[in-house]
Amino acid sequence: MTSVFSSARVIRIGSRKSQLALVQTHWVRDQLQQAYPDIKFEIHTMSTQGDNILDVALAKIGDKGLFTKELELGMINNEVDFAVHSLKDLPTKLPDGLILAAITERENPADAVVLHEKYKGSTLASLPVGAVIGTSSLRRLAQLRNKFPHFTFKDVRGNLNTRMTKLDSGDYDALILAVAGLERLGMSDRIHQILDPEISLHAVGQGALGIECRANDTEVISILKAIEHPETRDRCLAERAFLRDLEGGCQVPIGVNTEISGDNNENLTLTGIVASVDGQNIVKNTVSGLAKNAESLGTELATILRSQGATEILETIFTEIQRGS
Missing domain, CATH: 3.40.190.10 (Periplasmic binding protein-like II)
Structure with a gap:
């Protein structure tokens, strides 16, 4: 140019x-x-x-x-x-x-399961009771606790290589990481499973x-x-408007999924979830409309989830964080 x-x-x-x-x-x-x-x-x-x-x-x-x-x-x-x-x-x-x-x-925005070598060939669902799952994300933690309450969840920090070393040394049985990050660093071969949105909605803007x-x-x-990339822009603007209207930061259990459809990519569907950290209280819904109105769709979905109890869930989480629990 x-x-x-x-x-x-x-x-x-x-x-x-x-x-x-x-x-x-x-x-x-x-x-x-x-x-x-x-x-x-x-x-x-x-x-x-x-x-x-x-x-x-x-x-x-x-x-x-x-x-x-x-x-x-x-x-x-x-x-x-x-x-x-x-x-x-x-x-x-x-x-x-x-x-x-x-x-x-956008790269694949989904979450990935990376397993310790001893569980090679397994899936998250087939891991034993008490398996230690590493994640630094409250969003992943809340959704996984809802689906797999029998696991032990443990925080994991550091760059990707540091986390992998902790997994391989036996500190964890599995890690939940972003597919996009693993692929960008040439670690696709470490992905054992890509989580379906029914298990884990991804972070706003992920990928x-x-x-x-x-x-x-x-x-x-x-x-x-x-x-x-116009399609990614529309999807992410809807997601960010949803998060912004809920006044949720990066470290709260808010997940999303977006899809673009139509001959000219003119339609957008946005699904969102707000969950309590223990995974026991979840509100979830979906809206659809024109992609050109992406931010309005995000605001609409936030309003719907507030009516379902999202505000109360988030207020409880913020209180717990401030108390250091």
Whole structure:
């Protein structure tokens, strides 16, 4: 594409330092470099609070921007021009002056089961009573406790390689991880089972990358549109509106599933769930409509779930988190 920038302009990309974050950021850079060969793109890495605090469960740290704040400050302070996020980590309410400029094509958003070698050939349902399942996600925890109350669930933190090492050493019998992350790091062979939405609805934005930049940087915004995927954008905007209207952060048991249909991908179906951490109290429903009204559909579904008791479930969870339980 023809660039609006001079060939001397350098576009600075902000990224977390984790292996997965860098794989994702390099992919974005390469896509943009192919579209705009006359522009130089540089990657600048930063450590975030979520990267540095590894001995506390995510839900207990009490911050919705665990993996994004430092990158956002970098943009606000003009140290980087845009940042690449796993969209599931990006809060639905962004700081003043920043916008979600583009959403890339989604990888498989489902959750995966990775088993210890001794259970090779098994499924989650066939594991024995008391099997130790590792997850750092309250969303996964709540849904799995509902379906498999006979398992023991244990928090697991660290990057993907660290978690795999803990699994292989016998600390866990199985881990529940994102299919997309495993595939992006070339670990597809470790996936033993992909969980059906009936077992586990995925996180809002899971499998997609969100590109955040300054709201007044029209030139960068126009460049980023080159890698936006309209179908993924519509699905994720509906999901994010649903989460935002429920005022739920990344670390609450809210799950979703979206589907696009129609000859021109004009129809969108959104399913959402809110669950108590113990898995005993769940509200779930589905809405359908035009994809161009994605955010309105998300708000509509949030309203429906509130009428079914979602507000009370979330208030109880927030109270428990604040008490440190």
